[in-house]
Amino acid sequence: MGRFVWPTAVLMLEHIISSNICDASLIIELGAGCGVLGMGLAHSLSVSSQDVPIILTDHDEEWLQRNVALNKTEIGQLAIEVTRLDWRNRNDIEVVQHMIQQRLSPSVSDSKSEQQLMIVASDVLYNHKTHEALVNTLHQLSQVSTHTRIIIGFLDDRGGDETSFSTHARDSFGDAFEPSKPVVIDTRGRKKELQLIDFTI
Numbered sequence: 001m002g003r004f005v006w007p008t009a010v011l012m013l014e015h016i017i018s019s020n021i022c023d024a025s026l027i028i029e030l031g032a033g034c035g036v037l038g039m040g041l042a043h044s045l046s047v048s049s050q051d052v053p054i055i056l057t058d059h060d061e062e063w064l065q066r067n068v069a070l071n072k073t074e075i076g077q078l079a080i081e082v083t084r085l086d087w088r089n090r091n092d093i094e095v096v097q098h099m100i101q102q103r104l105s106p107s108v109s110d111s112k113s114e115q116q117l118m119i120v121a122s123d124v125l126y127n128h129k130t131h132e133a134l135v136n137t138l139h140q141l142s143q144v145s146t147h148t149r150i151i152i153g154f155l156d157d158r159g160g161d162e163t164s165f166s167t168h169a170r171d172s173f174g175d176a177f178e179p180s181k182p183v184v185i186d187t188r189g190r191k192k193e194l195q196l197i198d199f200t201i
Contacts, residue, residue, distance in 0.1 A: 005036050008122040011185045011194045012153040013040040016120070024052060024118035024149065026103050028096070028141065030085065030134070031124040032056040035067045038120070042080050053103050057085035057096060087133035093140050100144040117145035122153045128164040135168040142201055152197040154180075162195070176201040 016022055029038035038056040045052050056064050061084040085092045104115045142148035169177045180195040
């Protein structure tokens with residue numbers, strides 16, 4: 001829930017930063033919980049002087065708002081927004097779609113070819129009953145951008161049920177969807193294996 005930091009968020013943050021793959025025009029975190037992953041990316045981007053807006057979403061946005069306010073000094077001046085997103089709520093999805101459209105609207109050129117949306121999520125596969133709604137949300141949000149990269153991380157010991165998620169994802173994304181691959185993260189001299197779903201549509 002939004003009051004506890006699961007280890008996957010920290011591992012994903014380290015992987016994204018160390019791999020230098022944060023080249024999006026807009027980043028959205030789904031099921032952000034405490035917002036560690038999104039705020040960590042915001043801090044890293046602000047240090048490297050990259051102006052990338054980040055939207056943190058969760059069904060309980062009040063905790064996210066509180067955590068962003070508490071960490072404002074650490075995350076710098078990078079624009080971070082928080083909004084409610086219940087994957088089963090059509091209105092919530094439409095609100096986030098509108099936010100994406102506004103932030104990816106080209107200011108100079110009519111072309112959106114260079115605009116890329118990155119959607120990140122950690123530890124969101126533990127409940128197979130939410131997988132269909134999660135995939136539908138991912139699909140709906142990805143339709144707003146010409147290029148969308150989706151990165152989902154989980155640990156096997158958290159009980160992530162990738163099989164159920166993959167079934168729904170293949171139905172929605174077809175051959176663009178790729179199953180997870182293990183990524184070894186070396187953190188403080190200890191190696192931890194992270195399962196990472198990473199594909200672009």
